[in-house]
Amino acid sequence: MQIDMQNLRVSFSSPQGPVEAVRGVSLTMGQEKLGIVGESGSGKSLTARSCLKLLPKQAKLSADRLTFDGIDVLHASESTMRRLRGKRAGLIMQDPKFSLNPVMTAGSQIAEAWRAHRGGSHRLAQEAAVDLLGQVQIRDPRRVAESYPHELSGGMGQRVMIAMMLAPDPELLIADEPTSALDATVQAEILRLIEDLVSRRGMGLVLISHDLPLVSHFCDRVLVMYAGRVVEELRAADLNRARHPYTRGLLGCLPSLIHPAARLKVMERDEAWLV
Secondary structure, eight states, rough: EEEEEEEEEEEEEOOOOOOEEEEEEEEESSEEEEEEEOOOTTHHHHHHHHHOOOOOTTTTESSSSETTEEEEETTTHHHHHHBBBBEEEEEOOOOHHHSTTTTSOOHHHHHHHHHHHHHOOOOHHHHHHHHHHHHHOOSSHHHHHHHHHGGSSSHHHHHHHHHHHTTOOEEEEEEEETTTTTHHHHHHHHHHHHHHHHHHOEEEEEESSSOOHHHHHHEEEEEEEEETEEEEEEEEEGGGGSSSHHHHHHHTTTSSSSSSSSOOOOOOOOOGGOO
């Protein structure tokens, strides 16, 4: 699996004219863990969703090249994209409370994803759903399969989301802030789970996050985005040695137990970053 993106642009119309939310992003990735970090509104999610053309109807997408394992995403038909979405690339949303169907049991939702991409009988899909819940380390998978989303904790709901995305056995997993709605202890469990699954299944991973320390420990490579463009790209292990003033500013705003400060630093921006 390989993604090749060159000069990606995503714009929206406004009374003042087109507004570019993603401006000239280029990246190439294969079987690796890629982190995308930046403030809210920097274009992280739009960049990742563009790989699957999962954008709002009013968005205008353009690029010099945008391919998923040789498939021209820009010009692919909707039927081609449906075969790509879910089956070859899964998307984990950030809050299971708003992503899971409240009137379907967890097992039924996973089974639905299984049958949509693999076929088979209803009974086979239900058994596969229970097995997948076991793979994401749920202790009583059969009980959880029969539960509705409101009966599950946030961590369990996120595990159900991960199981649903794993049902078609994808080659790429896009995790859009998968732990932002969870407490710190559950965050660590979910990330260890994702890391284990990605390694065992040989998948590529795009992790979108605001948490720079998390990304530096979890990913292989990091893209730092500001105002719709990539301002810095570096190895995740080298994130603390970043050179761009925006990345340095983000790191400087983090609280520290080793060097506590009376007040946290405030980001000082430069108009040159927009160029």
